[in-house]
Amino acid sequence: MRPATRWTAPLAAAALAFTAGTAPVHAAPAVDPAVAPAARTAAVPAAWAPSGWTPRPAVYEVATERDVTLTMSDGVRLVADVRRPARDGRPVPGRFPVIVTMTPYNKSLPGANMASDHLVRRGYVQVIVDVRGTGGSQGRWEAFSAREQRDGAEAVAWAASRERPWSDGRVGMVGASYGAINQLFTAAQRPRGLKALFPVVPMGDAYRDVIGTGGQLGLGFVPMWLAAVSVTGLLPPTYAGADPARAARVLREHFGNIADFQIAMLLDALAGGDKAFDGPFYRTRSPLEIVDRVDVPTFIVGGEFDIFQRSEPMLYQRLARRVPARFVYGPWYHIDGASPALGVTIPGTPVPPGPSLQDLMLRWFDRYVRDVPDPALDRDVPPVTYFENGSGRWVKTAQWPPAGTRYQAFRLSGRAAPGRPGALTTGQATGGPDHVPWNPFAGLCTRSTVQWAGAGLLKYLDLSCEHDNSSNDALGVVYDLPVRRPLRLAGPINAHLVVSGSARDGQLTVRVEDVAPDGTATQLTSGWQVLSLRALDEARTVRRDGLIVQPYHPYTRASAKAMPKNTPVAVDVEVFPIAAEIKPGHRLRVSIQTGDFPHLFPPLPQLGRSIGKGVKIWHDPAHPSWVALPVTP
Numbered sequence: 001m002r003p004a005t006r007w008t009a010p011l012a013a014a015a016l017a018f019t020a021g022t023a024p025v026h027a028a029p030a031v032d033p034a035v036a037p038a039a040r041t042a043a044v045p046a047a048w049a050p051s052g053w054t055p056r057p058a059v060y061e062v063a064t065e066r067d068v069t070l071t072m073s074d075g076v077r078l079v080a081d082v083r084r085p086a087r088d089g090r091p092v093p094g095r096f097p098v099i100v101t102m103t104p105y106n107k108s109l110p111g112a113n114m115a116s117d118h119l120v121r122r123g124y125v126q127v128i129v130d131v132r133g134t135g136g137s138q139g140r141w142e143a144f145s146a147r148e149q150r151d152g153a154e155a156v157a158w159a160a161s162r163e164r165p166w167s168d169g170r171v172g173m174v175g176a177s178y179g180a181i182n183q184l185f186t187a188a189q190r191p192r193g194l195k196a197l198f199p200v201v202p203m204g205d206a207y208r209d210v211i212g213t214g215g216q217l218g219l220g221f222v223p224m225w226l227a228a229v230s231v232t233g234l235l236p237p238t239y240a241g242a243d244p245a246r247a248a249r250v251l252r253e254h255f256g257n258i259a260d261f262q263i264a265m266l267l268d269a270l271a272g273g274d275k276a277f278d279g280p281f282y283r284t285r286s287p288l289e290i291v292d293r294v295d296v297p298t299f300i301v302g303g304e305f306d307i308f309q310r311s312e313p314m315l316y317q318r319l320a321r322r323v324p325a326r327f328v329y330g331p332w333y334h335i336d337g338a339s340p341a342l343g344v345t346i347p348g349t350p351v352p353p354g355p356s357l358q359d360l361m362l363r364w365f366d367r368y369v370r371d372v373p374d375p376a377l378d379r380d381v382p383p384v385t386y387f388e389n390g391s392g393r394w395v396k397t398a399q400w401p402p403a404g405t406r407y408q409a410f411r412l413s414g415r416a417a418p419g420r421p422g423a424l425t426t427g428q429a430t431g432g433p434d435h436v437p438w439n440p441f442a443g444l445c446t447r448s449t450v451q452w453a454g455a456g457l458l459k460y461l462d463l464s465c466e467h468d469n470s471s472n473d474a475l476g477v478v479y480d481l482p483v484r485r486p487l488r489l490a491g492p493i494n495a496h497l498v499v500s501g502s503a504r505d506g507q508l509t510v511r512v513e514d515v516a517p518d519g520t521a522t523q524l525t526s527g528w529q530v531l532s533l534r535a536l537d538e539a540r541t542v543r544r545d546g547l548i549v550q551p552y553h554p555y556t557r558a559s560a561k562a563m564p565k566n567t568p569v570a571v572d573v574e575v576f577p578i579a580a581e582i583k584p585g586h587r588l589r590v591s592i593q594t595g596d597f598p599h600l601f602p603p604l605p606q607l608g609r610s611i612g613k614g615v616k617i618w619h620d621p622a623h624p625s626w627v628a629l630p631v632t633p
Contacts, residue, residue, distance in 0.1 A: 051376035051379060051380055052376070053355070053363065053374070053376055053377075053380060055122075055355070055359045055362055055363070056122050056123075056362070056366070057122075058118075058121035058122055059121070059122070059123070060085035060086055060087065060092060060120065060121050060122070060123065061085075061086040061087060061088075061089065061121070062083055062084070062085070062086060062117055062120045062121060063083070063084050063085075063086035063089060063090060063091045064081050064082070064083045064084075065081065065082045065084070065091075066081050066238050066239070067079045067080075067081070067136060067237070067238055067239040068080045068081070068082050068127075070129065070154070070155060070158050072132070072150075072151055072154055073150070073154060074147070076132055076137075076138045076139040076151075077137070077138050078129055078130060078131070078132060078137040078138070078139075078151065078155070079107070079129070079130055079135065079136040079137050079237070079239070080107070080127050080128060080129040080130070080155075081107050081108075081113070081127075081128045082125065082126075082127050082166070083115060083120050083125065083126040083127075083128065084096075084120070084125050084166055085120055085121070085123055085124070085125070091166065094166075095165070095166060095167055095168035095169075096123055096124060096125045096166060096167070096168060097123070097124055097125070097167075097168055097170040097171070097172065097365070097369045097370055098124065098125045098126070098127060098159045098160065098164075098166075098167050098168075098170070098171045098172075099116065099119055099124050099125070099126045099127070099171070099172050099173065099174050099365070099369075100126075100127050100129070100155055100156050100159050100171055100172075100173050100186075101113075101114045101115075101116075101126060101127070101128045101129070101173065101174055101175045101179050102129050102131050102151075102152055102155065102173075102175065102178075102179060102182045102183075102186075103128060103129070103130065103131065103134075103135070103175065103178065103179050104130070104131045104133075104134040104135075104141060104143075104178050104229050104232070104233070105134070105135075105178070105228065105229065105232045106130065106134065106135040106136075106232040106233070106235055107128045107129070107130050107135050107136075108135070108136075108235070108237075108238050109232060109235075111342070111344060112232065113128050114128065114174070114175045114176060114179045114342055115128060116174060116342065116358075116361075118358045118359075118361070118362065119174070119361070119362060119365065122362060124172075124365065124369075125159075125166050125167065127155070127159050129151075129155050131148055131151065131178075131182070132147070132148055132151055133233065133253070133254060133257055134229060134232065134233045134254070135232070135233065135235075135237065136237030136238060136239060136247070136250060137250070138249075138250055138253065139253070140253070140257045140260070140261065141229065141233065141254070141257055141261065142261055143229075143261075143285060144181065144182065144185065144206070144284070144285040145284070145285075146284055148182070149182070149185040149186070149188075149189070150189070152182050152183075152185055152186030152189070152191075153186050153189040153190075153191040154191075155186075156171050156173070156186055156191040156192075156193060156194050157191045157192050157193065159171050159193070160191070160192055160193025160194070169193050170193060170195050170369050170370065170371075171191075171193040171194050171195060171369070172194075172195055172196045172197065172198065172365045172368070172369040173186060173187070173194070173196075173197050173198070173199075174197075174198045174200075174361060174365075175199070175200065176199075176200035176201055176337075176338035176342055177200070177201055177202075177203075177334065177338055179200075180199030180200050180201060180202035180203075181199070181202050181203050181287060183197045183198075183199045183202070184197070184199060184202060184287040184290070184291055184294060184315070185287060185290065187293075187294040187295070187296055187298075188287075188290040188291070188293040188294055189293075190293070190295060194296055195296055195297075195368055195369045196296050196297045196298070196299075196364060196365055196367075196368035196369050197294070197296060197297070197298040197299070198298075198299045198301075198361050198364055198365070199298065199299075199300055199301070199315075200300075200301040200337070200338050200342070200357075201301060201302060201303055201306050201308055201312070201332075201334055201337045201338050202287065202300065202302075202308060202311075202312065202315060203286075203287065203307075203308045203311060204286065204287050204288040204291075204308065204310070204311025204312065204314050204315045205282075205286045205287075205288050205310070205311050206282040206285040206286045207278040207282040207286070207555060208278075208310060208311075208555070208574075209307065209308050209310055209311050210222065210307050210308070211269075211275075211282065212269075212276065212277070212278065212282075212555060213528055213599075213600060214507065214527065214528025214529045214530055214573075214574075214600065215507070215528075215529065215530030215532075215533040215553070215555055215606075216507060216528065216530055216596075216600040216601060216602050216603075216606070217269050217270065217276065217600065217601055217602070217603060218452065218599065218600060219598065219599075219600070219601045220449070220452040220453035220454075220598045220599040220600070221307055221452050221453065221455055221599075222266070223266060224454075224455075225455075226262040226265075226266065227262075229262070230254075230258050230262055233254040234251060234254055234255060236251070237250060237251075269603060270603055270604055271603065271604060271605075272603040272604060272605035272606065274557070276603040276606075277555055277556050277557045277560075278554065278555035278556055279556060279557075287311075287315065288311060288314060288315065288318070291315055291318045291319060292318060292322065294319060294322070294323065295322065295323060296323060296368070297323050297324040297325065297364070297367075297368040298319050298323060298324075298325050298326075299325070299326040299327075299328075299360070299361070299364045300312060300315055300316050300319070300325070300326070300327050300328070301327075301328050301330075301337065301357060302316075302327065302328070302329045302330075302337065303329070303330060303331075303332035303333060303334065303336075303337030303456075304329055304330065304331050304332065304386075304387065304389065304525075304577070304578075304579055305331065305332065305333045305447065305450075305451045305456070306332060306333060306334050306337050306451075306456075307333075307334045307451065307452060307455055308334070309451075309525070309576045309577060310492075310574075310576045310577065312327070312329065313327065313329065313400045313492075313577055316384070316400060317400060320383065320399070324368070325383070326364075326381055326382075326383060326384075326385075327383065327384045327385070327386075327400060328352060328357070328360075328384075328385045328386070329384070329385070329386035329387065329400075329579060330350060330351070330352065330386075330387050331350050331387045331389060332349065332350075332456070333450065333451055333455065333456020333457075333459060334455040334456045335454075335455055335456040335457050335459075336349045336456055336459075337456070340356065340357045340358070342358075350387060352385055352387075352394050353394060354380075360381065363377065363381075382396040382397065382398065383397070383398050383399060384396070384397045384398065384399060384400045384402075385397075386400070386490070386579045387579060388488070388490075388579055388580060388581050389514070389522075389524055389579060389580040389581070390514055390580045390581040390582060390583060390586075391486075391581040391583075393581075395490075395579075400490075400491070401490045401491035401630050401632065402490055402632050402633075404632065404633040405490060405491055405630050405631065405632045405633075406544075406545050406630075406631055407491075407544045407545040407547050407549050407628045407629065407630055407631070408426065408545070408628070408629060408631055409426070409496075409547055409626040409627070409628055410424040410425065410426060410481060410590075410626060410627050410629055411424065411425050411426070411427070411428075411429040411619065411624055411625065411626045412424065412429060412432070412434075412479050412497075412590070412617065412619035412625040412626065412627075413425045413429040413430050413431055413432075413479070413619060414430070414431045414479070415431045415432070415434065416431075416432075416434040416477040416478060416479060416617075417434065417435070417477065418437070418474050418475065418476065418477065419474055421478050421479060421480040421589075422434060422477060422478065422479040422480070422619075423479055423480060423481070424479045424480065424481035424588065424590060424627070425481075428621060429619045429620065429621065429624055429625070429626075430619075430620065430621075431619065431620065432616075432617060432618050432619040432620050432623075432625075433500070433568075433616035433617060433618045433619070433620075433623075434477045434616065434617045434619075435477075435613075435614060435615075435616055436476045436477050436508075436592055436593065436594055436614050436615050436616070436617060437475070437476070437594070437613070437614040438503075438506070438594050438610070438611070438612055438613060438614040438615075439475050439476075439593065439594055439595055439614075440507075440594065440595040440597060440601070440602070440607070440610070441595055441597040442472060442475040442476060442509065442593035442594060442595040442596065442597065443472065443509060443593065443595055443596035443597045443598075443599060443600075444465075444472070444597055444598065445465035445469070445471050445472045446465055446469045446472045446511070446523055446526075446596075447465070447466050447467070447469065447522075447523035447526075448511075448523070448526055448596050448599045449463070449465065449598060449599065450463060450465075450466045451599070452598075452599035452600075453598045453599060467520065467522050468520045468521055468522065469511065469513055469521045469522070469523045469591065470515075470519055470520065470521040472591075472593070473513075473521055473589070473591045475593050476509075476591060476592045476593035476594065477591075477592050477617065478589050478590065478591045478592070479589070479590045479592075480515065480587045480588070480589050481587060481588040481589075482587050483582045483583065483584055483585070483586050483587060483588055484584055485584060486581055486582070486583060486584060487581065487582040487588060487631070488580070488581045488582075488631070488632040488633070489578045489579070489580050489581075489582070489629055489630055489631060489632060490577075490578065490579050490580075490630055490632040491549070491577055491578065491630030491632075492542075492549060492550045492574070492575065492576065492577045492578075492630065493512060493525065493527070493549070493574075493575035493576075493577075493578060493627060493628060493629060493630065494547070494548050494549050494550060494551055494572055494573070494574060494575065494627070494628045495508075495510040495527065495572070495573040495575055495590065495625075495626075495627045495628075496547075496548060496570060496571075496572050496573075496624075496625060496626050496627070496628070497510075497570070497571050497572075497573060497592075497617055497625045498568045498569070498570050498571075498617070498618040498619065498623040498624070498625050499531065499563075499568065499569060499570075499571050499615050499616065499617060499618070500563075500566055500567055500568045500569070500615065500616045500618065501531070501563060501565075501566070501612060501613075501614065501615040501616065502565055502566055502612050502613060503563065503609060503610050503611060503612035503613075504532070504562040504563055504565075504609040504610075505530065505531055505532045505562065505563060505606055505609035505610045506530075506531045506563065506594060506610045506612070506614075506615055507528060507529065507530050507531065507594055507595060507596075507600075507602065507610065508528065508529050508531070508571065508573055508592060508593075508594065508615070509526060509527075509528050509592065509593045509594065509595060509596040510526060510527045510528070510529075510573045510575055510590060510591070510592055510627075511523050511525070511526040511589075511590070511591040511592075511593075512524050512525050512526070512575060512578060512588070512589070512590060512591075512627075513588075513589040513590075513591055514580065514582055514586055514587075514588065514589075515586060515587040515588075515589045516586055517585050517586065521589060521591070524578050524580045525575055525576050525577065525578045526575060526576065526596070527573045527574050527575030527576055528573065528596055528600060529553070529571055529572070529573040529574070530602070530606065531563050531571060531615075532560045532561060532562055532563060532606070532609070533553055533554075533555050533559060533560055534553065534561070534569070534570075534571045534572070535553060535554055535559040535560075535561060536548075536551055536552065536553060536572060537552045537553065537554050540552035541572075547628040548572055548628065549628045549630070550574060551572035551573075551574050552574075553572075553574070562609070568616075568618045568623050575627075578630070590627050592617060594614055594615065
């Protein structure tokens with residue numbers, strides 16, 4: 001039986017989630033020496049090395065004023081807790097810099113409220129606001145609506161105002177998940193007083209990241225998330241005892257909105273309505289659409305197995321063009337990715353060596369909110385720090401992907417069948433087509449279930465499938481590349497597959513795995529694509545080294561096109577970013593199935609069009625299929 005401490009931290013953090021040469025049939029060639037350097041081109045330090053910087057000591061206590069009212073420009077009243085530096089239980093007089101946090105998970109719930117004693121005890125005021133329609137706030141919750149985004153800017157302006165006797169007019173923002181996403185929407189409006197952001201595990205694209213990943217519905221996460229917001233929004237507000245009539249009105253408003261927004265959105269998507277496709281609803285709610293308007297320094301923390309794994313590097317890349325920016329990309333799911341920066345310690349969670357993320361948060365705000373000179377910051381904290389799965393190293397680099405990364409096509413080859421690997425080759429492909437049986441429930445015994453169905457919470461069940469996908473691999477076909485020299489990969493991946501089938505639709509799941517000599521297949525990343533939504537937006541598709549490396553599919557109803565019967569067509573599958581080293585003696589595996597349950601499930605009309613015998617993967621010289629891998633020196 002597990003000790004209680006194993007569970008307390010994860011469960012406290014859980015609230016944050018509610019938020020290629022010719023190859024024979026059975027073999028594959030060794031890695032081409034040209035794409036697997038024996039040594040790195042430059043030494044890569046393994047840790048942050050602070051130049052004598054240490055965090056300021058905690059000199060204050062925390063005093064909280066609850067249920068302070070903020071009246072928005074449309075008359076809706078939001079409530080906030082104002083957490084101030086204190087001594088002997090009383091707020092310290094004077095003005096301090098302010099940290100604003102916006103949460104839909106109820107400001108009275110520890111952990112979910114994203115409170116930071118670490119900052120308040122060192123001289124910051126924190127204002128934690130229930131977003132409209134949640135917690136004790138009035139209004140209708142509609143998840144990142146344009147009106148909610150405006151609330152964020154108005155809350156920052158309120159906190160920066162000289163009318164607040166505890167504010168010196170300088171504001172930063174901090175929060176995880178939902179509390180990270182709304183930072184970007186707020187900053188894009190450039191409210192007066194906002195100086196810096198620290199978003200932890202933020203989303204970039206509402207459709208592609210989590211709602212309609214690959215064109216199917218994220219039913220492993222989205223219903224849980226909507227339910228969590230609903231439940232926390234129905235808890236009695238902390239002012240219920242003092243003002244029961246007001247509390248009752250707010251709760252009735254919240255309850256009525258569940259059917260109008262949460263349930264209505266899910267039913268529309270399942271029925272194949274507008275919410276099953278990308279469009280204005282999701283574009284309004286996608287920070288990548290507005291991130292170029294952010295003009296304040298931003299420190300992003302992301303997870304390599306996070307539900308927002310795809311967009312966190314993209315947000316950093318866009319921000320780094322315009323403002324001082326940092327990016328830490330760790331081997332975290334959504335839960336444990338959020339936890340370290342918010343002061344929740346989860347035993348066994350890898351963290352970067354050097355200062356804690358909470359101390360980095362303090363250092364970031366001291367530099368860019370308090371304007372304290374910190375000449376060693378740029379030297380101590382590199383632009384990008386990421387964890388390299390396989391080697392266990394933390395790598396420092398000046399950009400993402402690292403400088404010198406180049407893409408190479410590894411072609412599918414040989415004759416693959418369930419239980420019999422095909423090959424990956426850098427030379428001429430042969431063989432095929434290979435049959436992948438239709439199985440919408442493939443994926444249950446994979447890391448995807450841990451990553452998406454529980455936003456990482458399921459890792460605490462120690463499921464064997466988290467680290468070994470080999471049983472799931474037997475539900476489709478795999479292509480292996482024996483590795484003789486270290487193969488380092490960092491960046492997004494594209495699987496360009498030539499596919500045919502008798503059904504009008506279907507889905508491809510592509511996993512990239514590290515197969516150990518004992519046969520254990522560890523999923524490093526994955527990607528998904530609905531066949532009828534295979535059209536590309538050429539303007540937003542990324543190409544490098546003559547290859548499509550990050551396809552962009554419109555996922556609109558207008559872009560949908562049925563599969564021609566038994567006719568091969570090219571389909572590009574966006575595989576989310578990887579950061580890994582494949583060791584000599586291991587195999588790099590590309591695994592393909594036709595489902596990823598319970599992470600994804602098709603809208604019912606799409607399901608009806610997909611029923612059949614499965615698909616064929618073509619990879620002969622006339623129909624080459626390949627995977628573009630980011631090979632890093």
